[in-house]
Amino acid sequence: MSRSPLSPLAVSLGDPAGIGPEVIAKCWDNRDRFELPPFVAIGDPRSVRAVWDGEIATIDDPREADSAFDVGLPLIQIPSPEEDRPGHPSVAGAHCSLDALEIAVGLARSGSASAVVTGPVSKEQLYSIGFRHPGQTEFVAERCGIASANVVMMLAGATLRTVPVTTHIPLRDVPDELTAALIESRGRTTLRGLQRNFGIAEPRLAITGLNPHAGEGGLLGQAEIEVIAPAIAALRAEGWRVTGPHPADTLFHETARARFDAALCMYHDQALIPVKALHFTDAVNITLGLPIVRTAPDHGTAFDIAGQDKADPRPMAAALRLAAECAANRSAAA
Ligand SMILES: NC(=O)C1=CN([C@@H]2O[C@H](COP(=O)(O)OP(=O)(O)OC[C@H]3O[C@@H](n4cnc5c(N)ncnc54)[C@H](O)[C@@H]3O)[C@@H](O)[C@H]2O)C=CC1
Numbered sequence: 482m483s484r485s486p487l488s489p490l491a492v493s494l495g496d497p498a499g500i501g502p503e504v505i506a507k508c509w510d511n512r513d514r515f516e517l518p519p520f521v522a523i524g525d526p527r528s529v530r531a532v533w534d535g536e537i538a539t540i541d542d543p544r545e546a547d548s549a550f551d552v553g554l555p556l557i558q559i560p561s562p563e564e565d566r567p568g569h570p571s572v573a574g575a576h577c578s579l580d581a582l583e584i585a586v587g588l589a590r591s592g593s594a595s596a597v598v599t600g601p602v603s604k605e606q607l608y609s610i611g612f613r614h615p616g617q618t619e620f621v622a623e624r625c626g627i628a629s630a631n632v633v634m635m636l637a638g639a640t641l642r643t644v645p646v647t648t649h650i651p652l653r654d655v656p657d658e659l660t661a662a663l664i665e666s667r668g669r670t671t672l673r674g675l676q677r678n679f680g681i682a683e684p685r686l687a688i689t690g691l692n693p694h695a696g697e698g699g700l701l702g703q704a705e706i707e708v709i710a711p712a713i714a715a716l717r718a719e720g721w722r723v724t725g726p727h728p729a730d731t732l733f734h735e736t737a738r739a740r741f742d743a744a745l746c747m748y749h750d751q752a753l754i755p756v757k758a759l760h761f762t763d764a765v766n767i768t769l770g771l772p773i774v775r776t777a778p779d780h781g782t783a784f785d786i787a788g789q790d791k792a793d794p795r796p797m798a799a800a801l802r803l804a805a806e807c808a809a810n811r812s813a814a815a
């Protein structure tokens with residue numbers, strides 16, 4: 482990728498015991514092959530050292546990242562009281578991952594970075610240190626002063642983009658959480674996000690049902706009639722191109738995918754399973770509705786393979802590329 486006039490991307494390493502440090506280092510190693518823009522990593526250098534013996538270019542100011550990028554992996558250090566071993570998460574590592582996220586978001590908010598790319602964190606570890614947000618999505622939203630109801634987590638692959646209306650909550654809580662107002666707001670944020678980040682002037686949104694066969698006319702549940710259809714009608718009344726409620730089981734085959742730019746799904750797995758099944762190596766998690774660009778690879782910490790040189794860097798590379806593309810789209814539209 483040719484060097485852009487935009488600031489570098491800020492990349493939090495994620496949990497130091499996970500595969501974040503490895504995939505970020507591998508991305509820097511393969512920066513030309515993956516066509517990556519300059520980025521600066523933020524985290525504990527020892528977590529990178531534990532899995533990689535390449536050059537680290539320690540910097541204090543993200544403005545140094547562009548020139549350092551040719552020399553080594555630019556890195557802003559977060560001192561951690563303990564050194565984490567790959568595959569063995571700790572409380573200190575969870576704090577370190579949160580500090581890195583906080584700094585990365587701050588750099589993007591101040592304009593010192595053109596976007597934030599977040600490495601994978603362990604929600605279990607974060608919850609154990611008092612983290613009260615469902616995920617990084619909501620944390621970033623709060624730091625940007627945006628209510629979590631007004632941001633969405635989109636999983637974007639080459640042939641499919643999906644958004645879950647509800648995210649990290651128990652499945653049994655989903656029906657109570659779903660309201661027409663929430664579906665409408667998630668739908669609107671998704672449609673505007675497709676325009677702003679992906680340059681799609683008249684986006685098409687397909688909305689799923691909750692129940693089998695989208696409720697089979699009310700015989701298999703009322704959510705489609707009472708909650709989802711009214712939200713669809715409200716979005717259409719605003720002029721948006723919205724269809725549904727669609728039975729989710731037949732929405733993701735090739736012909737169906739060609740009919741929409743994103744699918745709004747009712748719960749986490751309804752949205753994430755099709756994207757990860759089709760696009761595990763190139764799908765990106767992007768938060769829409771923020772004043773900044775934030776992306777992440779579609780995978781988690783993968784503690785089971787950390788430190789074994791098995792981690793595939795392509796999802797992280799896709800997250801870096803998409804962050805740069807969205808930042809450039811926004812800058813061109815401004
Ligand atoms: N954006 C984020 O920060 C995310 C964090 N998580 C967190 O990650 C932790 C583990 O979650 P899991 O459900 O086990 O998902 P996971 O994505 O960490 O792992 C699932 C399976 O995929 C493999 N895998 C994942 N990424 C890979 C890669 N780049 N290359 C090769 N193999 C890869 C793993 O080895 C594992 O077998 C949880 O604590 C969860 O909260 C999960 C998803 C996203």
Ligand SMILES: NCC(=O)COP(=O)(O)O
Nearest residue numbers: 615616617618619766777
């Ligand atoms: N399952 C996707 C996921 O966990 C990503 O969540 P977030 O931390 O990016 O909010």
